[in-house]
Amino acid sequence: MNNTQKEKEEYLEALWEMRERGITSLSALKEEMDKDFDPQILDELSYQNLIELNACDVNLTKKGEEQARKIIRAHRIGERLLYDVFGGEFEGGACEFEHTVTTSLIDGICTLLGHPRECPHGMPIPEGECCKSCAKSACNAVVPLQDLKIGESAKVAYINCKDDRRMHRLNGIQIRPGAIIKLHQINPCYVVECEGGHIAMDEDIVSNIKVWTNVKTFDEEKKIIDKDKRRLWRNYLKKIK
Ligand SMILES: [Zn+2]
Ligand SMILES: [Zn+2]
Incomplete structure (x- = not known):
């Protein structure tokens, strides 16, 4: 991933988090990004129709919101993974992870962890497809x-x-x-x-x-595994005939 793509994602992430706190002002974003603030990135984001930029306000567009949602979800699921499974530091580790991980891997980790609703900081984790289908089938936690x-x-x-x-x-x-x-x-x-x-x-x-x-x-679980084995074996026999 090139650097500017990652930088852009950091902005989308920051805008999502600001919105969670009810803030949309440009000055707050400047403060948030601190020395990383770069008006050129804002122009690019606006050009790509990811943000809506006014004189003193900045908002995510629908398209921007979708992208930010993915990054935030990856970040917070990454935090949960580090916290729940590795039991340690969850600050630094999730930062690179969120920019490179695929949606299906995130859904896999989400399922492994039982579709957690909050990150270790208590912030909401946006739902993935896995969480929605789990809710529908009343699946286990x-x-x-x-x-x-x-x-x-x-x-x-x-x-x-x-x-x-x-x-x-x-x-x-x-x-x-x-x-x-x-x-x-x-x-x-x-x-x-x-x-x-x-x-x-x-x-x-x-x-x-x-x-x-x-x-x-x-016993049921065992039966299913045995049945699977038998089925694989039958298919194998069919193939070699
Ligand atoms: Zn968090
Ligand atoms: Zn899930």
Whole structure:
């Protein structure tokens, strides 16, 4: 991506954020962009019909709003990813990411995280297509493992790996994204079934595991996987005949 494209996107982003605070004045934008302020970029944005520029006001056009929405969504989903999964710094990292990432990757991350509604700063994340279809089909949300009832199954969505040592322990016991687990016991410690084994964990570890609820039960899920395997096998046999 060339530099000016990125610069333009920074302006669209700033204008969106200003609008969230109810501000549209040109002087506020100047202040916001500080030493990066460049009237030539504003002219270009206006020429491309992305902003509407008046003597002292600047507004996003419909086209500009659409682009800004995408960038803001990517930025805030990126923040959520860094915060929820990597458990760390979410300020710097999301900045480059938002200019290069594709819409479908953002939707994928959004789904992985359970379609979060807010960034770690509490600002709203614009909805993507994934969120809309999820709302329609009343699909599942991502919740902490502790929210499961005894006997309930869920699929591991992600694990917050803020603490490295903890992460290594989880790796050793097969709990990883995509694994199906079933909660058996919560007292005096948590016991879950995962890939044929029973695993005991304390609450401290459990609180870092986020799961999709509402997934098909253990056995149903297994059946589907087996059916898929059989289907692939049949197709393969057909091909080699
Ligand atoms: Zn944020
Ligand atoms: Zn979504």
